[in-house]
Amino acid sequence: MDDTSYVGMHYRSEDFNEERPNRYTIIRAQFDKWFSRKVRDAGVVLLCETTVKELLRDTHGKVIGVKTDRDGGTALADVVILGEGVNGLVGQRSGLRSELKPDSVALAVKEMHFLPREVIESRFNLKGNEGVVIEAMGTITAGMTGTGFLYTNQESISVGIGCIVSDFAENGTTPYGLLEAFKNHPSIKPLLANSECKEYAAHLIPEGGYKSIPELFGDGWIVVGDAGQFVNAVHREGSNLAMTTGRIAGETVVWLKRRREELSKANLAEYKRRLDETFVMKDLKKYRKIPEFLHSNKHVFGLYPRLVSAAAQTWFRVDGADKLTKEKEILRSFRKGRSLPGLIGDAFKLARSWR
Amino acid sequence: MTGMVETGVLGAKVEEKLFQNRYLVDAGRPHIKVRPHDTPSKALRSLTYTCPAGCYSLNDKGQVEITVDGCFECGTCRVLTAKTGEIEWEYPRGGYGVLFKFG
Amino acid sequence: MHIVVCMKQVPDSAQIRVHPVTNTIMRQGVPTISNPYDLFALEEAMRWRDRFGGEVTVLTMGPPMAEDSLRKALTFGADRAVLLTDRFFAGSDTLATSFALAGALAKIEQEFGKPLMIFTGKQTIDGDTAQVGPGIAKRLGLNQLTYVARIVDLAPEEGHITVERRAEGGVQVLSTRLPVLITMLEGVNEIRRGSLDDAFRAARAKIVTWNAADAGITDLTKCGLRGSPTIVKKVFAPPPRAEKAYQVATTDLSMEALAETVMDEIFKRQTSLEGDLMRFSAG
Numbered sequence: 001m002d003d004t005s006y007v008g009m010h011y012r013s014e015d016f017n018e019e020r021p022n023r024y025t026i027i028r029a030q031f032d033k034w035f036s037r038k039v040r041d042a043g044v045v046l047l048c049e050t051t052v053k054e055l056l057r058d059t060h061g062k063v064i065g066v067k068t069d070r071d072g073g074t075a076l077a078d079v080v081i082l083g084e085g086v087n088g089l090v091g092q093r094s095g096l097r098s099e100l101k102p103d104s105v106a107l108a109v110k111e112m113h114f115l116p117r118e119v120i121e122s123r124f125n126l127k128g129n130e131g132v133v134i135e136a137m138g139t140i141t142a143g144m145t146g147t148g149f150l151y152t153n154q155e156s157i158s159v160g161i162g163c164i165v166s167d168f169a170e171n172g173t174t175p176y177g178l179l180e181a182f183k184n185h186p187s188i189k190p191l192l193a194n195s196e197c198k199e200y201a202a203h204l205i206p207e208g209g210y211k212s213i214p215e216l217f218g219d220g221w222i223v224v225g226d227a228g229q230f231v232n233a234v235h236r237e238g239s240n241l242a243m244t245t246g247r248i249a250g251e252t253v254v255w256l257k258r259r260r261e262e263l264s265k266a267n268l269a270e271y272k273r274r275l276d277e278t279f280v281m282k283d284l285k286k287y288r289k290i291p292e293f294l295h296s297n298k299h300v301f302g303l304y305p306r307l308v309s310a311a312a313q314t315w316f317r318v319d320g321a322d323k324l325t326k327e328k329e330i331l332r333s334f335r336k337g338r339s340l341p342g343l344i345g346d347a348f349k350l351a352r353s354w355r
Numbered sequence: 356m357t358g359m360v361e362t363g364v365l366g367a368k369v370e371e372k373l374f375q376n377r378y379l380v381d382a383g384r385p386h387i388k389v390r391p392h393d394t395p396s397k398a399l400r401s402l403t404y405t406c407p408a409g410c411y412s413l414n415d416k417g418q419v420e421i422t423v424d425g426c427f428e429c430g431t432c433r434v435l436t437a438k439t440g441e442i443e444w445e446y447p448r449g450g451y452g453v454l455f456k457f458g
Numbered sequence: 459m460h461i462v463v464c465m466k467q468v469p470d471s472a473q474i475r476v477h478p479v480t481n482t483i484m485r486q487g488v489p490t491i492s493n494p495y496d497l498f499a500l501e502e503a504m505r506w507r508d509r510f511g512g513e514v515t516v517l518t519m520g521p522p523m524a525e526d527s528l529r530k531a532l533t534f535g536a537d538r539a540v541l542l543t544d545r546f547f548a549g550s551d552t553l554a555t556s557f558a559l560a561g562a563l564a565k566i567e568q569e570f571g572k573p574l575m576i577f578t579g580k581q582t583i584d585g586d587t588a589q590v591g592p593g594i595a596k597r598l599g600l601n602q603l604t605y606v607a608r609i610v611d612l613a614p615e616e617g618h619i620t621v622e623r624r625a626e627g628g629v630q631v632l633s634t635r636l637p638v639l640i641t642m643l644e645g646v647n648e649i650r651r652g653s654l655d656d657a658f659r660a661a662r663a664k665i666v667t668w669n670a671a672d673a674g675i676t677d678l679t680k681c682g683l684r685g686s687p688t689i690v691k692k693v694f695a696p697p698p699r700a701e702k703a704y705q706v707a708t709t710d711l712s713m714e715a716l717a718e719t720v721m722d723e724i725f726k727r728q729t730s731l732e733g734d735l736m737r738f739s740a741g
Contacts, residue, residue, distance in 0.1 A: 027457045069449055087428075100434045102437075112456075165431055165434055165435060168401075168404075173404070175405070176372060199455070200376060
């Protein structure tokens with residue numbers, strides 16, 4: 001995207017209308033409510049509105065429970081599975097991992113815009129339970145490493161934008177200013193017309209990838225989800241990684257308990273072994289160099305989208321100029337924006353990081 | 356794009372956005388505090404624009420102040436000032452703070 | 459001492475918006491909460507339980523999801539929760555609601571002992587009628603103390619209670635005999651935060667769930683829509699008032715002068731008001 005245009009790639013496929021769709025958009029507050037009922041029905045004791053403050057350890061340093069912010073607030077446990085989210089204060093303050101780095105975590109802001117279902121269906125050409133996801137990059141992030149996004153729900157549209165935290169600090173742009181600009185981009189604005197915004201939210205996303213993954217297990221503890229940096233920034237996946245890590249942590253603990261094994265560091269290493277066999281670790285490993293590449297190659301977010309957009313305009317504009325001249329002009333604009341070695345170098349580095 | 360932001364069309368009022376949200380304010384127990392200071396570091400000053408809820412502002416003495424009522428508990432401010440240690444950051448007591456309707 | 463608190467799960471009315479174009483009330487995505495006024499009643503009930511010993515039972519009528527607010531009440535420290543839920547109760551107005559709750563309260567007395575006090579909030583934030591509490595008292599033949607600001611004295615053994623009741627023009631001090639139904643005013647206490655034990659107990663608790671038959675309610679013609687003479691003709695957002703706010707400029711900032719200026723302004727705009735007030739104060 002540049003300020004006035006966008007160049008897009010679309011993919012729509014009837015093949016995705018499977019009996020069990022492979023991707024969903026969910027509204028977390030509603031999902032969590034549904035899910036907590038499910039786990040309760042399965043016999044889980046669920047404590048809400050209680051903040052865990054720190055881990056309890058025995059004299060050998062083994063984790064034996066948690067301390068909460070309620071009176072009389074200690075709860076003992078055989079194992080503590082830390083699914084405490086991106087900020088991960090408990091683990092951090094208990095010395096399991098270090099504080100997040102401003103350059104490897106993104107701040108995303110998002111709004112929920114409500115529209116009648118029929119309007120969303122006709123506006124996005126949807127039928128049944130289909131949905132649309134739009135990911136956008138370009139001048140909308142004002143030179144920062146980040147992307148804009150929009151996705152449809154049944155009666156609402158989620159729209160937001162996220163950039164690396166250190167970029168926000170250097171750039172001086174407010175997150176909400178950036179979001180307003182994105183919403184007002186000529187290619188986004190009509191999609192939101194006449195909608196009513198019902199919530200504005202912000203969240204951090206761990207984007208450090210494979211290299212930022214902290215210690216994942218120890219004597220009496222396991223880390224899952226965002227707290228373990230389980231986010232695939234390239235494919236914008238996070239929830240599925242969180243769910244998978246959580247499931248495998250649970251299965252590992254059940255497996256050990258059935259065998260009457262201790263929940264020691266040596267035995268909990270099984271969690272990591274199992275995780276290594278899943279897409280979670282394999283994908284994160286594959287893209288381990290990408291975060292660095294994107295962070296040190298901001299052209300990807302500013303210059304290239306601008307160049308591609310300009311090229312597309314030159315290509316499509318019917319103005320009497322001959323095609324060969326147009327092709328030369330496009331090439332020239334790329335060369336002017338970035339030196340030939342620079343262009344080749346970027347392509348090479350991207351290819352290497354992608355491998 | 357910076358040009359667009361400066362045009363003012365998009366001088367978004369964050370207060371109006373926060374008005375859509377739902378909070379249970381734990382009156383008298385702010386979960387984030389700015390430590391007393393004379394001159395804020397660059398990192399601390401940056402919170403006046405990086406905070407997505409616009410919780411931070413400069414007072415007339417040039418010090419950074421916080422009003423936590425609109426906070427999302429996202430952690431941006433803590434991450435940015437981790438090195439300088441200028442703020443104290445806790446989650447609100449369980450049940451208080453932002454209550455996402457949709458999330 | 460057994461105390462029952464009647465609570466209601468209501469839509470968080472602060473989240474209900476009026477559509478700017480159609481002027482209709484938009485309820486989608488509005489979360490439900492425990493009626494805030496009921497929490498003052500619950501806290502008051504628990505304080506007296508803590509003082510004299512005994513149990514607090516919370517009772518609510520509503521759909522199965524009303525269980526959420528009951529579990530929350532248990533987390534705050536209530537001892538037992540009863541959910542009265544049945545499709546026959548759907549569409550109840552205040553008359554039918556008080557009928558059903560009175561039935562459930564009779565059953566609670568049978569099952570868990572006679573309550574000496576029954577509390578409700580002064581009203582709910584969705585209906586704002588303040589009728590259900592008195593309706594229950596009437597049906598159960600209880601003394602009722604409404605809009606109670608403070609319980610001055612309670613003597614369970616002797617069976618009497620003295621309260622301060624906020625009334626127009628002042629505070630009434632009322633004494634009566636137990637058992638009694640009390641509707642509590644807001645702001646008179648602050649709901650406690652339960653301990654971790656409370657939270658665990660609430661999470662594990664089995665909520666007593668009764669349908670009409672379980673509660674011994676047999677006359678279904680007095681329940682739900684059939685038992686509700688109230689007819690809602692239209693739900694609408696009140697139109698914005700035509701009168702505008704005026705700014706009154708003045709230089710003298712003393713309190714008397716400000717009062718004078720404002721009164722003058724009001725009398726200028728409401729011409730008959732001054733005369734009415736004169737007559738009223740003279741009579």
